[in-house]
Amino acid sequence: xxxxxxxxxxxxxxxxxxxxxxxxxxxxxxxxxxxxxxxxxxxxxxxxxxxxxxxxxxxxxxxxxxxxxxxxxxxxxxxxxxxxxxxxxxxxxxxxxxxxxxxxxxxxxxxxxxxxxxxxxxxxxxxxxxxxxxxxxxxxxxxxxxxxxxxxxxxxxxxxxxxxxxxxxxxxxxxxxxxxxxxxxxxxxxxxxxxxxxxxxxxxxxxxxxxxxxxxxxxxxxxxxxxxxxxxxxxxxxxxxxxxxxxxxxxxxxxxxxxxxxxxxxxxxxxxxxxxxxxxxxxxxxxxxxxxxxxxxxxxxxxxxxxxxxxxxxxxxxxxxxxxxxxxxxxxxxxxxxxxxxxxxxxxxxxxxxxxxxxxxxxxxxxxxxxxxxxxxxxxxxxxxxxxxxxxxxxxxxxxxxxxxxxxxxxxxxxxxxxxxxxxxxxxxxxxxxxxxxxxxxxxxxxxxxxxxxxxxxxxxxxxxxxxxxxxxxxxxxxxxxxxxxxxxxxxxxxxxxxxxxxxxxxxxxxxxxxx
Amino acid sequence: xxxxxxxxxxxxxxxxxxxxxxxxxxxxxxxxxxxxxxxxxxxxxxxxxxxxxxxxxxxxxxxxxxxxxxxxxxxxxxxxxxxxxxxxxxxxxxxxxxxxxxxxxxxxxxxxxxxxxxxxxxxxxxxxxxxxxxxxxxxxxxxxxxxxxxxxxxxxxxxxxxxxxxxxxxxxxxxxxxxxxxxxxxxxxxxxxxxxxxxxxxxxxxxxxxxxxxxxxxxxxxxxxxxxxxxxxxxxxxxxxxxxxxxxxxxxxxxxxxxxxxxxxxxxxxxxxxxxxxxxxxxxx
Numbered sequence: 137x138x139x140x141x142x143x144x145x146x147x148x149x150x151x152x153x154x155x156x157x158x159x160x161x162x163x164x165x166x167x168x169x170x171x172x173x174x175x176x177x178x179x180x181x182x183x184x185x186x187x188x189x190x191x192x193x194x195x196x197x198x199x200x201x202x203x204x205x206x207x208x209x210x211x212x213x214x215x216x217x218x219x220x221x222x223x224x225x226x227x228x229x230x231x232x233x234x235x236x237x238x239x240x241x242x243x244x245x246x247x248x249x250x251x252x253x254x255x256x257x258x259x260x261x262x263x264x265x266x267x268x269x270x271x272x273x274x275x276x277x278x279x280x281x282x283x284x285x286x287x288x289x290x291x292x293x294x295x296x297x298x299x300x301x302x303x304x305x306x307x308x309x310x311x312x313x314x315x316x317x318x319x320x321x322x323x324x325x326x327x328x329x330x331x332x333x334x335x336x337x338x339x340x341x342x343x344x345x346x347x348x349x350x351x352x353x354x355x356x357x358x359x360x361x362x363x364x365x366x367x368x369x370x371x372x373x374x375x376x377x378x379x380x381x382x383x384x385x386x387x388x389x390x391x392x393x394x395x396x397x398x399x400x401x402x403x404x405x406x407x408x409x410x411x412x413x414x415x416x417x418x419x420x421x422x423x424x425x426x427x428x429x430x431x432x433x434x435x436x437x438x439x440x441x442x443x444x445x446x447x448x449x450x451x452x453x454x455x456x457x458x459x460x461x462x463x464x465x466x467x468x469x470x471x472x473x474x475x476x477x478x479x480x481x482x483x484x485x486x487x488x489x490x491x492x493x494x495x496x497x498x499x500x501x502x503x504x505x506x507x508x509x510x511x512x513x514x515x516x517x518x519x520x521x522x523x524x525x526x527x528x529x530x531x532x533x534x535x536x537x538x539x540x541x542x543x544x545x546x547x548x549x550x551x552x553x554x555x556x557x558x559x560x561x562x563x564x565x566x567x568x569x570x571x572x573x574x575x576x577x578x579x580x581x582x583x584x585x586x587x588x589x590x591x592x593x594x595x596x597x598x599x600x601x602x603x604x605x606x607x608x609x610x611x612x613x614x615x616x617x618x619x620x621x622x623x624x625x626x627x628x629x630x631x632x633x634x635x636x637x638x639x640x641x642x643x644x645x646x647x648x649x650x651x652x
Numbered sequence: 653x654x655x656x657x658x659x660x661x662x663x664x665x666x667x668x669x670x671x672x673x674x675x676x677x678x679x680x681x682x683x684x685x686x687x688x689x690x691x692x693x694x695x696x697x698x699x700x701x702x703x704x705x706x707x708x709x710x711x712x713x714x715x716x717x718x719x720x721x722x723x724x725x726x727x728x729x730x731x732x733x734x735x736x737x738x739x740x741x742x743x744x745x746x747x748x749x750x751x752x753x754x755x756x757x758x759x760x761x762x763x764x765x766x767x768x769x770x771x772x773x774x775x776x777x778x779x780x781x782x783x784x785x786x787x788x789x790x791x792x793x794x795x796x797x798x799x800x801x802x803x804x805x806x807x808x809x810x811x812x813x814x815x816x817x818x819x820x821x822x823x824x825x826x827x828x829x830x831x832x833x834x835x836x837x838x839x840x841x842x843x844x845x846x847x848x849x850x851x852x853x854x855x856x857x858x859x860x861x862x863x864x865x866x867x868x869x870x871x872x873x874x875x876x877x878x879x880x881x882x883x884x885x886x887x888x889x890x891x892x893x894x895x896x897x898x899x900x901x902x903x904x905x906x907x908x909x910x911x912x913x914x915x916x917x918x919x920x921x922x923x924x925x926x927x928x929x930x931x932x933x934x935x936x937x
Contacts, residue, residue, distance in 0.1 A: 161858040163737075163821065183894055460924045468873045468918035505808040505930035506687030537924050559930060560867075560921040562809045579683050585819065586812035609891050613820070623820050630859040634889040 154217040155268065156631070159210065160201075160611065164625035166209030169597055170614065172651040174201040175265070176591060176606060176644045177252050179240040181473075183639050186464070188472040190381040191453050191642055192256050196240035197635065199644075200268060201612060202652075211612060211627040216268050217635065218261065234285045234380075237261040237273045242290035243648040246298060246329045253290040255450075255645075256352065256374065259305065260288055265650065276305055276325055276336050283307035283320050285379055291646075293356035293367050296433060301327050302367045302403075304339070304353045310379050316391050317376035319351040324367060324401055324410055337401075337410045345397050345414055349375050353399070354427040359439035361489075365403040368415065370426045370443060371396055374451035385472060387456045387543035393449055396426030398441075398487075415487070417496045422551070423483050425450045428646075430519045430528070432570075438490040442528055442570070444516035445485065447551065448478035449544050457542045459555045467538050475642040477540040479552040482516040484530065486573040497573045503535075503561040511575055511584050514561045517645055521570055522617055523596030528568040529603055529617070531590040535561035562586045565605060565620060585620040588613075591647040606647050608632040608640040653868065654696045654727035655828060657803035672800035676793055684792065686808050690932040692796065694805030698726035698838055700868040700919070702775070703768055703875040705761040707750045709908070710859045710882050717862070718750055718851040722762070724775055724841040724870050728834040731804060732783070733795075733826045735817035735863070740854040742825050744783055747849045749903060753879050756901040757912070767875045767916050775843035776835055783827040783846060790823055798826065807930040809921055810866045825852075841870060859888050867919040869929055875916050881908035892917045 179194035197217045204210040218239070239252030239261040250263040251274065259275035277286055289303035306319040322339040341351060350373040357368045375391040398415035423445030433439040454474040457463050464470040486497040503512035515533035522529065537558050545552040565588040567576040576583045589607030594617065596602065601617035602624070611628035633639060660668050675689045682688035706719035723730065736742055754761050762768040772778060789795040792815055799806050814824055835842040859882070865874055876893055880886075881901065886909065889895055893913035901910045923929075 159857070161856050161860070183892065458924075460926075462925065468916075469922050504687075504933055506690075506693075506933040507685045508808045508812065509683035509685050536922070537927075538922055555924055556927060559923040559927055560809065562812055562921070579681075581683055585816065586809070587816045615819075621815075621819050626820050628858065628860060630861065630888040630891075633861070633891040636887060637889050637895050639889075639891055 155215060157212060157214045158629060158631045159212050160627040160629040160632070162208040162211055162625060162627045164614070164623060165207040166203050166205045166211070166614065166625050167602055168205045169595055169600065169602060170203045170604070170649070171205050172203060172649055173265070174203065174593055174604060174606065174612070174647050174649055175199070175243050175245060175250060176201070176647045177240050177243055178608065178640050178644045179642055180635055180638050180640050183637060185471045188382060188385045188455060190473045191475045192254060193238060193381055194240055194641070195638070196238050196252070198239065198250070198252055198263060200265070201606070209625070213629065213632065214268050216263070218270060234279065236275060241645060243646050244292040244301065245648050245650050246301065249329065251292065251301075253288060255290050255354065256287055257285055258288065259286055260303070274325070274327075276323055277307050277321055279307060283309040287319065287352050289353050289356050289369070291355040291428065293358040295358055296360065296436060299328065299330055301329060302356055302358060304356065304369055306351070308376070308379055311377060316349045317379045318348040320348070322351060326403070335405070338408060339401065340409055340411045342399060342412045342414045345371065345399070347394070349391070350394050355429045355443070357429055357431040357433070357439065357441060359431070359433040360436040361438050367401045367403060368441070369399040369401065369412070370429065371399055372425055372427055372450065374425070376451045382455070385455045387541070390449065390452060390544050390547040392547045393424050393451065395421065396423055396445060398426070417487065417494045421445070421483065421485070421498065423485070424448065426485070428516070428518055430521050432521065432525055438488070441485070441487040442519045442521070443485045443487070444519060444530070445483040446478060446515055447480045447482045448476055448515060449547065450476060452476045452541070452544045454539050454541060458538050459540045459542050459545050459552070460538060461542065462538065469536065469538060471539065471641070474539065476544065477536055478515045479540065479545055479548050482513045482532070484513060484516060484519070484573060499568070499573045505559070508586065509577070509581055509584070511564055511566045512561060517590040518592050520592060520594045522594050522601040523598045524601075526570055527576060527617065528570045528573070529592060529594050530566055530568060531588065531592050532564045532566070533590050534563040563588055563590060565592065565603070567617070567620065580621065582619040582621050585615070589643060591644045593647045593649040595649045604647065604649065607643045653694055653731055653799070653804045653806060654699050654725065655729040655731050655802045655804045656696070657801070658729040658828060658830065668801055672797055675800050676797045679796060680793060687933050692800060692805055693931055694807055694929065696727060698841060698870045699730045700724055700871040701732070701865055701874060702771055702843070702871040703762050705750065706862070706876070706878045707753055708859065708861070708878065708880045710880070712883060713855060713857065714853060715856040715860050716851070716853045718745065718849040720747065720750070720761070720845055720849060722778070722843065722845045723829070724843055725831070726835050726838050726841045726870070729828060729830045731802070731826055731828050733814070733824050735814065735822040735824050736852050737854040738821050738823050740852050742852050744846070744848045745851045747847070750849055752903055753881070753901050753910070757897070757899070757910070759912070761877055762875065765875055765877060765914060771875060772843065776833070776840050778843050778845060779831045779833060780847055781829040781831055781844045783829050783850070786825070786827045788823045788825050792818055795824055809930060813866060838870075859886070861891055864892065864917065865919050867921045867923070871919070872922055873916050873918050877912065877914040880911045880913070883908065885909050886911070889913070
């Protein structure tokens with residue numbers, strides 16, 4: 137079933153919507169705990185892999201999978217495709233190539249409301265989950281010609297009672313001669329999800345991390361300490377040499393990303409300015425692209441943060457000659473504009489700050505084909521605690537060595553893997569012990585699963601947990617959290633694989649469960 | 653994969669089977685880490701499906717898939733493995749249905765594709781082979797045991813894909829084939845096909861496509877032509893291939909809507925030029 141409609145939320149803010157819904161073929165059983173919906177932001181692009189299309193800008197289709205428990209149970213998919221070009225949703229006239237929203241990455245949900253985000257560009261789109269229609273775009277800054285785009289946090293912070301949500305937003309100013317894109321007018325937004333009230337603060341960067349070229353924040357978290365409220369912003373550090381997508385594809389100068397940091401903002405209702413400081417203890421970590429996280433801030437005195445360094449230059453994308461010196465025409469798997477590959481294996485971080493004391497643990501591991509039971513940390517994506525808070529589930533995208541561009545690797549000669557000694561690394565889902573950040577090793581290998589989609593949702597009731605994974609081509613898989621060698625459900629549909637003759641690439645990164 | 657020990661005579665066979673049992677026990681006891689049993693790594697792995705011509709029929713309840721595969725290989729014997737749903741019917745059958753569809757469409761199948769002709773120029777002449785010794789693996793242990801008995805070996809990363817299929821409740825069907833004129837030259841591998849079709853049929857309310865093939869050490873891509881037949885008009889498209897034609901065909905007394913997809917797709921798990929295949933971390937003793 138497919139329908140079209142006009143979204144006209146406000147004067148100058150309209151778009152053609154397309155929705156479609158269909159059932160998946162379900163094998164196995166859907167557990168009772170999964171009575172609800174899984175929400176996924178997908179990316180879609182042309183099947184022609186030679187056609188350059190920047191991964192950040194890929195068409196966004198929001199997908200809601202309604203799960204009805206039983207044997208086999210039912211799964212019904214609802215797609216919401218919001219204005220394929222994005223241009224019609226822009227308020228007023230904007231230069232071509234920039235969009236108000238293109239929510240193909242992050243999922244933030246409270247009650248019946250979804251805020252979907254891009255991984256770097258544009259503003260969040262607010263969507264009514266039940267009606268499956270957009271309500272508004274959360275843009276608090278007005279783009280102009282020198283700064284025609286905004287950037288927003290993809291993964292919001294939540295107050296302990298989940299009533300308030302926090303995210304960063306700033307303008308992105310075009311690159312100057314010899315210079316890079318810079319962020320302007322850094323803001324932190326607090327949104328009261330009950331009343332809709334908004335509070336916007338200006339952010340003053342830490343004096344020792346004040347560069348506005350790298351001031352972008354993929355994820356945020358919230359905690360309380362000594363009766364005060366704080367928001368942490370993971371300073372990803374992507375540096376864009378050019379704000380617009382390439383019009384001609386060739387090797388180019390790559391500005392090296394600085395190592396990531398975490399900015400801490402003390403929340404105060406009164407002042408209009410928040411002064412950020414750096415979270416201490418991370419200075420020695422040579423980590424790039426600190427991004428996705430889970431946090432245990434319960435108790436109101438500090439927090440335990442789980443986050444990952446991707447070791448990937450996330451401002452870049454796949455094109456040009458690869459690290460083996462092969463031009464794209466010789467690389468069958470080349471995908472112009474696709475998600476950038478990491479330059480080396482990533483790093484998991486566990487940062488605990490309780491009662492004024494900080495403890496840092498990390499975990500990283502290369503891939504050894506002869507010892508696959510140990511897992512790896514190549515391109516970490518999701519980290520999610522189970523309902524007990526004792527176990528941490530992480531996904532890793534792996535590595536395609538022939539898709540790593542030479543001009544990107546050249547910016548990191550000291551960090552890049554030896555091309556002659558590395559092969560394809562398969563994607564992985566792995567269970568860790570939350571208190572030690574060590575793999576929850578099981579000789580029967582029930583702690584890991586290779587060849588797994590990176591989008592996961594861990595759903596549990598404090599007793600039994602399930603891990604759901606999803607990719608359009610692979611479908612929905614559900615595992616008992618204790619045993620990743622046994623699916624209890626697999627649901628598929630060809631309608632998930634493509635939309636007319638385009639297909640879903642890159643694979644969705646995130647998914648969130650919302651109970652019915 | 654290349655099969656280095658397709659057959660062994662009686663008493664020797666007992667030794668081979670006992671040794672494979674010992675090794676598979678050791679692997680299982682060591683969490684399937686190949687470093688503990690380096691013999692499990694494939695030594696020669698120059699074999700791949702290089703082209704396929706597939707007919708997919710979906711009647712709303714059942715998925716029927718039949719096709720000709722074209723394989724390339726360096727060596728004397730090979731095996732072909734593929735996961736299928738556990739409630740499948742698998743058989744080797746004749747090509748009547750596929751030929752009928754092609755005749756309806758005026759299609760010559762793979763012969764319509766320039767990429768296929770390029771392939772046949774690069775490889776040796778096309779040889780007709782027969783599949784034999786059909787089997788099915790229900791567990792990872794069955795599969796690895798068979799590979800050890802026949803000295804085929806495998807690569808851990810590729811095996812993990814099969815592990816996922818077992819976790820989903822699939823079985824892995826397996827058969828062997830041997831060319832009459834084997835090749836020892838990686839630059840000019842033997843090119844093989846069967847006159848018959850492989851057919852798999854399983855219940856499904858939706859159209860289900862085949863997985864992307866994994867790189868087996870020889871061909872980095874696969875040339876496809878795939879026909880989709882449905883009783884109702886559909887917008888369903890192939891996950892990787894572009895749509896090249898659509899219309900109607902008659903198969904027996906039944907009219908079907910058809911969509912044809914064709915092109916070349918990369919295999920999964922490719923590696924850089926000159927980079928060797930996966931091998932033990934430690935040296936073999």
